[in-house]
Amino acid sequence: MNEFNFIDSLKKFQNASSRVVRGIGDDAAVLALDGRWYQLFTTDMLVEGVHFTLKMPPVAIGHKAMACSVSDIAAMGGIPTCAVVSVGIPRRVPPALVARIYQGMHSCARRFKVSLVGGDTVRAGALTINVALLGEVEKKYLVARDGARPGDMICVTGRLGGSFASGRHLTFTPRFKEARWLVQHARPTAMMDISDGLAGDLRHILKASKAGAVLDERAVPCHNGVSVLQALSDGEDFELLFTLAPARAKVLARSAPFAFTVVGEITAASHRLMIKDISGKARAVEAKGYTHF
Amino acid sequence: MNEFNFIDSLKKFQNASSRVVRGIGDDAAVLALDGRWYQLFTTDMLVEGVHFTLKMPPVAIGHKAMACSVSDIAAMGGIPTCAVVSVGIPRRVPPALVARIYQGMHSCARRFKVSLVGGDTVRAGALTINVALLGEVEKKYLVARDGARPGDMICVTGRLGGSFASGRHLTFTPRFKEARWLVQHARPTAMMDISDGLAGDLRHILKASKAGAVLDERAVPCHNGVSVLQALSDGEDFELLFTLAPARAKVLARSAPFAFTVVGEITAASHRLMIKDISGKARAVEAKGYTHF
Numbered sequence: 195m196n197e198f199n200f201i202d203s204l205k206k207f208q209n210a211s212s213r214v215v216r217g218i219g220d221d222a223a224v225l226a227l228d229g230r231w232y233q234l235f236t237t238d239m240l241v242e243g244v245h246f247t248l249k250m251p252p253v254a255i256g257h258k259a260m261a262c263s264v265s266d267i268a269a270m271g272g273i274p275t276c277a278v279v280s281v282g283i284p285r286r287v288p289p290a291l292v293a294r295i296y297q298g299m300h301s302c303a304r305r306f307k308v309s310l311v312g313g314d315t316v317r318a319g320a321l322t323i324n325v326a327l328l329g330e331v332e333k334k335y336l337v338a339r340d341g342a343r344p345g346d347m348i349c350v351t352g353r354l355g356g357s358f359a360s361g362r363h364l365t366f367t368p369r370f371k372e373a374r375w376l377v378q379h380a381r382p383t384a385m386m387d388i389s390d391g392l393a394g395d396l397r398h399i400l401k402a403s404k405a406g407a408v409l410d411e412r413a414v415p416c417h418n419g420v421s422v423l424q425a426l427s428d429g430e431d432f433e434l435l436f437t438l439a440p441a442r443a444k445v446l447a448r449s450a451p452f453a454f455t456v457v458g459e460i461t462a463a464s465h466r467l468m469i470k471d472i473s474g475k476a477r478a479v480e481a482k483g484y485t486h487f
Numbered sequence: 488m489n490e491f492n493f494i495d496s497l498k499k500f501q502n503a504s505s506r507v508v509r510g511i512g513d514d515a516a517v518l519a520l521d522g523r524w525y526q527l528f529t530t531d532m533l534v535e536g537v538h539f540t541l542k543m544p545p546v547a548i549g550h551k552a553m554a555c556s557v558s559d560i561a562a563m564g565g566i567p568t569c570a571v572v573s574v575g576i577p578r579r580v581p582p583a584l585v586a587r588i589y590q591g592m593h594s595c596a597r598r599f600k601v602s603l604v605g606g607d608t609v610r611a612g613a614l615t616i617n618v619a620l621l622g623e624v625e626k627k628y629l630v631a632r633d634g635a636r637p638g639d640m641i642c643v644t645g646r647l648g649g650s651f652a653s654g655r656h657l658t659f660t661p662r663f664k665e666a667r668w669l670v671q672h673a674r675p676t677a678m679m680d681i682s683d684g685l686a687g688d689l690r691h692i693l694k695a696s697k698a699g700a701v702l703d704e705r706a707v708p709c710h711n712g713v714s715v716l717q718a719l720s721d722g723e724d725f726e727l728l729f730t731l732a733p734a735r736a737k738v739l740a741r742s743a744p745f746a747f748t749v750v751g752e753i754t755a756a757s758h759r760l761m762i763k764d765i766s767g768k769a770r771a772v773e774a775k776g777y778t779h780f
Binding site for chain 2: 213214217218222223225228235236237238239240241243244245275276278279280281282309310311312313314316317318319320322324326328
């Protein structure tokens with residue numbers, strides 16, 4: 195049972211509330227705020243021994259805990275605002291180390307203008323950090339996963355793969371600036387951050403948008419020393435995956451103030467993900483995507 | 488180092504944001520919402536082996552995870568609205584047990600009209616549940632910890648002590664109805680939920696309000712078989728502790744639709760907590776209050 199099965203099973207537990215615009219199933223929940231803005235709400239838990247070890251730099255662990263949530267808000271087109279942080283701390287972990295984790299968290303928060311407004315500190319057997327983050331997005335800029343249409347270009351920022359092996363999963367920069375530029379200038383039809391690998395996350399967009407896709411193997415931007423299969427399936431790149439109408443993709447190519455790559459095209463075939471190899475032959479993508487669970 | 492030391496140390500990490508009305512240091516953070524309402528934001532983490540064991544009924548564990556946060560919102564005078572839930576799940580825990588925990592969480596959420604709008608599910612060595620909850624409170628009804636004034640009556644709902652030993656810590660009802668009645672009819676000057684024991688939590692009010700207090704040992708409402716010392720120091724009662732102007736206390740005694748007890752009086756002596764015994768003699772309270780940390 196992976197994360198998405200569980201989150202699907204949570205859906206039946208949603209209650210109707212006048213504030214809920216979109217509930218479970220995207221990078222963040224969407225809540226009514228005022229005439230012009232939506233509020234966004236997301237939560238991320240990191241666990242020692244699963245997402246990090248205490249041999250890693252504590253400032254980077256704190257950075258990651260905040261950056262994951264900032265990335266979720268960015269992926270909806272939004273601006274992060276206020277966070278509450280719960281930390282479970284084993285007796286064996288010295289307070290000085292915890293303080294450095296907080297420093298990393300705060301440094302990331304400051305960079306993205308997030309206010310740390312509350313917290314809970316408890317005992318735990320393994321160091322555990324949960325960041326719950328609010329954000330805001332202009333209604334007209336909200337992007338979800340369900341708007342990809344056949345013919346849309348599939349794009350990614352940066353390069354993919356090898357995030358764990360390289361340590362990039364601890365030090366990544368959430369693509370907040372890029373996401374805000376995109377919603378303001380390029381109207382992406384769907385967007386999310388790549389946390390489970392390009393193939394796995396594209397499947398979430400395809401499922402939500404009831405569409406298929408063809409990726410171009412030669413186009414996938416891999417980090418040095420990383421295979422296309424790794425780029426498709428490694429987790430925690432935290433780059434943006436987005437789709438655009440073809441005309442918009444051309445504008446983007448001319449004017450975007452950041453690197454991005456067109457890696458394929460949305461197709462009509464429901465729920466199927468294909469990849470074209472160097473010879474131009476398309477086959478079904480086997481890469482499963484990293485599952486955290 | 489206890490929870491409050493840590494949360495104090497977090498304060499220096501707060502950023503200024505236009506939305507933040509009150510940050511770290513109360514049951515929930517207070518954020519600007521609109522002309523009439525504030526938004527409230529709180530987070531609570533429960534860890535297997537610390538706050539519960541898997542020998543306890545899973546539905547009750549889920550109930551408690553949501554009820555703790557509802558209690559925080561209620562203690563500010565507010566109405567809970569939307570929650571995001573992170574769950575860390577060990578491989579050894581069967582999905583059916585996790586589903587029953589979710590059922591307990593949802594049942595509590597439904598009872599208090601909370602929408603579960605998002606979640607994160609990760610692997611962990613110990614079952615870990617984090618609930619981050621939003622709420623709303625009319626600006627005129629907001630109650631914090633810092634408004635207690637000398638002469639105010641100190642009151643508690645229900646009975647205290649023995650929450651762990653009796654299992655009440657898993658099945659308690661957050662005092663939402665009582666808190667809303669209080670803010671609408673009795674204007675408490677300070678309020679919080681009793682999670683660390685009457686003495687420990689009253690000290691938080693005294694510190695925030697820069698006041699002292701005298702408790703009346705004979706007045707402390709103890710559960711059957713529980714000593715006054717336990718009632719002062721046991722954790723997780725989740726009753727309301729509140730202070731009222733004396734005139735208001737009289738109105739409350741006549742009209743409140745729930746049981747409450749006057750247990751003492753706020754005094755001017757800064758940061759000192761005294762208790763009068765049966766002979767009428769006052770001594771300093773030794774009870775430390777339960778620390779989760």
